[in-house]
Amino acid sequence: MELVVxxxxxxxxxxxxxxxxSGKELARDWLSYVTSEWDEYALEEALQLRELAGGTVTCxxxxxxxxxxxxxxxxxxxxxxxxxxGSYERAPxxxxxxxxxxxxxxxxxxxxxxxxxxxxxxxxxxLGPLLAAELGLPHVxxxxxxxxxxxxxxxxxxxxxxxxxxxxxxxxxxxxxxxxTSREAPRYAPVSRVRQLMKTxxxxxxxxxxxxxxxxxxxxxxxxxxSGHAEMIGGDAATVADRIVAILAERGLTRTGAAS
Amino acid sequence: xRDLPVVKVDGVLELEHAVVDGIDVxxxxxxxxxxxxxxxxxxxxxxxxxxxDGGESMRDCYQCGKCVPVCPVDHVGxxxxxxxxxxxxxxxxxxxxxxxxxxxxxGNCYRVCPKEVNPLRIMPAIRxxxxxxxxxxxxLADTFQKLQRTGNPLGESARKRADWATExxxxxxxxxELGRPVDVLWYVSDYxxxxxxxxxxxxxxxxxxxxxxxDFAILGAEERSDGDSARxxxxxxxxxxxxxxxxxxxxxxEFSRLVVMxxxxxxAFKNHYPRLGxxxxxxxxxxxxxxxxxxxVWQSRVELDVTYHDxxxxxxxxxxxxxxxxxxxxxxxxxxxxxxxxxxxxxxCGGGGGGMWLDGFVADHVSERLSERxxxxxxxxxxxxxxGVLSVACPYEPSRFEDAVKSTGNDGRLVxxxxxxxxxxxxxxxxx
Numbered sequence: 001m002e003l004v005v006x007x008x009x010x011x012x013x014x015x016x017x018x019x020x021x022s023g024k025e026l027a028r029d030w031l032s033y034v035t036s037e038w039d040e041y042a043l044e045e046a047l048q049l050r051e052l053a054g055g056t057v058t059c060x061x062x063x064x065x066x067x068x069x070x071x072x073x074x075x076x077x078x079x080x081x082x083x084x085x086g087s088y089e090r091a092p093x094x095x096x097x098x099x100x101x102x103x104x105x106x107x108x109x110x111x112x113x114x115x116x117x118x119x120x121x122x123x124x125x126x127l128g129p130l131l132a133a134e135l136g137l138p139h140v141x142x143x144x145x146x147x148x149x150x151x152x153x154x155x156x157x158x159x160x161x162x163x164x165x166x167x168x169x170x171x172x173x174x175x176x177x178x179x180x181t182s183r184e185a186p187r188y189a190p191v192s193r194v195r196q197l198m199k200t201x202x203x204x205x206x207x208x209x210x211x212x213x214x215x216x217x218x219x220x221x222x223x224x225x226x227s228g229h230a231e232m233i234g235g236d237a238a239t240v241a242d243r244i245v246a247i248l249a250e251r252g253l254t255r256t257g258a259a260s
Numbered sequence: 261x262r263d264l265p266v267v268k269v270d271g272v273l274e275l276e277h278a279v280v281d282g283i284d285v286x287x288x289x290x291x292x293x294x295x296x297x298x299x300x301x302x303x304x305x306x307x308x309x310x311x312x313d314g315g316e317s318m319r320d321c322y323q324c325g326k327c328v329p330v331c332p333v334d335h336v337g338x339x340x341x342x343x344x345x346x347x348x349x350x351x352x353x354x355x356x357x358x359x360x361x362x363x364x365x366x367g368n369c370y371r372v373c374p375k376e377v378n379p380l381r382i383m384p385a386i387r388x389x390x391x392x393x394x395x396x397x398x399x400l401a402d403t404f405q406k407l408q409r410t411g412n413p414l415g416e417s418a419r420k421r422a423d424w425a426t427e428x429x430x431x432x433x434x435x436x437e438l439g440r441p442v443d444v445l446w447y448v449s450d451y452x453x454x455x456x457x458x459x460x461x462x463x464x465x466x467x468x469x470x471x472x473x474x475d476f477a478i479l480g481a482e483e484r485s486d487g488d489s490a491r492x493x494x495x496x497x498x499x500x501x502x503x504x505x506x507x508x509x510x511x512x513x514e515f516s517r518l519v520v521m522x523x524x525x526x527x528a529f530k531n532h533y534p535r536l537g538x539x540x541x542x543x544x545x546x547x548x549x550x551x552x553x554x555x556x557v558w559q560s561r562v563e564l565d566v567t568y569h570d571x572x573x574x575x576x577x578x579x580x581x582x583x584x585x586x587x588x589x590x591x592x593x594x595x596x597x598x599x600x601x602x603x604x605x606x607x608x609c610g611g612g613g614g615g616m617w618l619d620g621f622v623a624d625h626v627s628e629r630l631s632e633r634x635x636x637x638x639x640x641x642x643x644x645x646x647x648g649v650l651s652v653a654c655p656y657e658p659s660r661f662e663d664a665v666k667s668t669g670n671d672g673r674l675v676x677x678x679x680x681x682x683x684x685x686x687x688x689x690x691x692x
Binding site: 012014015016030032034185187188190191192193194195196 | 388391392396401408409417495496500
């Protein structure tokens with residue numbers, strides 16, 4: 001089974017985010033980048049599926065200038081082949097990403113394409129659906145479990161709903177799945193191995209036709225404004241109890257109404 | 261050569277009856293003609309361990325067992341260095357054995373070993389193989405990732421590494437902004453920069469350096485973890501990555517000497533950075549300050565019974581026992597009392613060799629934390645009336661020992677202080 005995983009980097013939230021002078025972008029001076037958490041789940045799931053069903057794992061990332069380490073990390077975790085796609089000054093939106101990935105997937109073999117269901121930098125969750133539409137493949141989002149059918153021509157994919165409901169889909173391959181979580185925590189990639197692979201590994205590069213951004217245009221960016229705050233009630237138990245009673249009364253939540 | 265009688269064997273005779281000096285020593289033939297059964301054990305595991313760079317001395321163990329009673333982990337569990345050798349002899353490569361992660365690389369076994377079997381080299385070598393195979397406790401992997409991403413084991417923002425300085429009460433210059441050479445480049449270290457109790461020590465150090473008129477500066481946000489504990493926990497690649505970042509930074513600036521707060525950093529800069537291309541004078545802060553005690557102006561007395569915990573990577577593994585004691589003895593009022601386990605036989609706090617980041621894992625294999633055992637010893641030495649102090653000189657320890665003071669029910673009965681905090685206290689006017 002040919003498994004393909006699509007990955008990207010997002011800002012590391014270890015640093016506090018700031019907005020730059022244009023008001024439309026994050027200030028990049030202090031930004032560091034990490035692999036998107038959901039993409040790591042997708043890769044872990046692909047590696048687990050390969051252990052169960054055999055095959056290969058190929059990782060693709062759009063070349064935004066700093067993806068060599070990301071792809072070497074994929075190899076360190078156990079991927080068979082890594083490819084950087086196109087060349088971009090900054091990360092394109094989901095529409096442009098989907099058409100670039102679709103273009104290279106016409107030449108890269110794939111039975112199952114796994115993407116992180118979303119990423120913290122856009123939260124739109126559109127890459128999977130857009131890619132599936134471009135390639136004319138079936139697609140399921142928010143997948144929490146994947147099992148390969150005994151004939152190797154289908155997978156079953158679980159999708160979770162509110163209230164503890166789980167839907168089970170049978171999907172014909174090839175297909176695109178948006179991964180919400182992996183069966184095990186993403187494995188640790190030893191720096192020793194990543195560093196060695198950075199020197200010795202082959203990172204392939206494939207061109208992708210430039211596609212215009214077709215999605216959202218950011219007009220302004222702002223930090224969420226705090227509205228309201230918690231009141232910390234101090235003092236002994238009786239004082240705290242009195243204050244709670246007073247608050248409930250103020251809001252008309254006591255049976256006798258406002259305290260007199 | 262000593263003058264010993266020489267016994268010359270000319271040949272071996274086989275006799276039905278033998279009489280030597282009038283005594284009949286006849287008996288059944290009992291010479292061993294075949295190899296002892298010990299070599300029936302598979303040798304692959306031992307060959308594999310001793311084939312690793314650093315694992316060579318494992319084979320030299322002759323099972324005398326001197327290492328076991330001095331091992332701090334043995335005191336609280338079943339672990340012992342000799343037992344590792346037996347496991348390997350019997351075919352285990354230790355990769356799936358919890359014992360692999362219990363050693364704190366404190367070095368006390370190596371101190372007494374007649375064969376110089378050295379876990380400070382063996383453990384990192386085997387652990388590295390475990391890390392490469394993904395056999396690594398989750399909490400340790402989590403810390404490795406934080407070190408990788410942020411350059412400190414707490415996962416805090418690299419940018420905020422010098423935020424403690426705003427409350428130091430004295431200017432703490434950044435060497436990048438100074439634009440000139442300094443006498444002392446002060447490497448603040450991880451826990452001193454980020455942990456609330458570590459920051460107390462950092463601020464005290466800044467005030468003491470200022471009071472002494474030392475020409476100093478720090479690296480600030482450019483500083484990264486020294487990486488030594490990651491190295492000892494088996495992530496040599498992570499160590500090298502951090503060391504290369506620090507060396508690139510250090511090479512940008514001119515300074516006479518590097519003064520560090522953390523004995524693990526001291527060990528790294530002194531013993532391991534040279535092979536990666538940085539060489540220079542490095543001093544633990546106690547070594548830097550000890551010759552300056554005559555210049556310290558004491559303004560108050562610190563009437564306390566103080567005992568001192570030797571950090572493994574300042575004391576036993578780097579031979580510095582006197583500088584911290586010189587400082588403590590210079591502080592007016594302090595009565596220094598030694599614990600039974602002291603100096604070269606100091607008891608480990610449990611934080612070294614990655615232990616700092618394995619507390620949860622280790623807890624499943626020991627009866628109590630090493631830090632708890634050590635706190636009990638301190639309490640027995642300096643009493644419980646609230647005037648007893650456990651003094652330390654390693655930023656791993658305030659948090660470890662203060663947690664242990666609480667968990668052993670000694671809250672309010674024993675105080676933990678970095679030596680620099682005690683110095684600074686005595687250099688301030690008495691608050692009472």
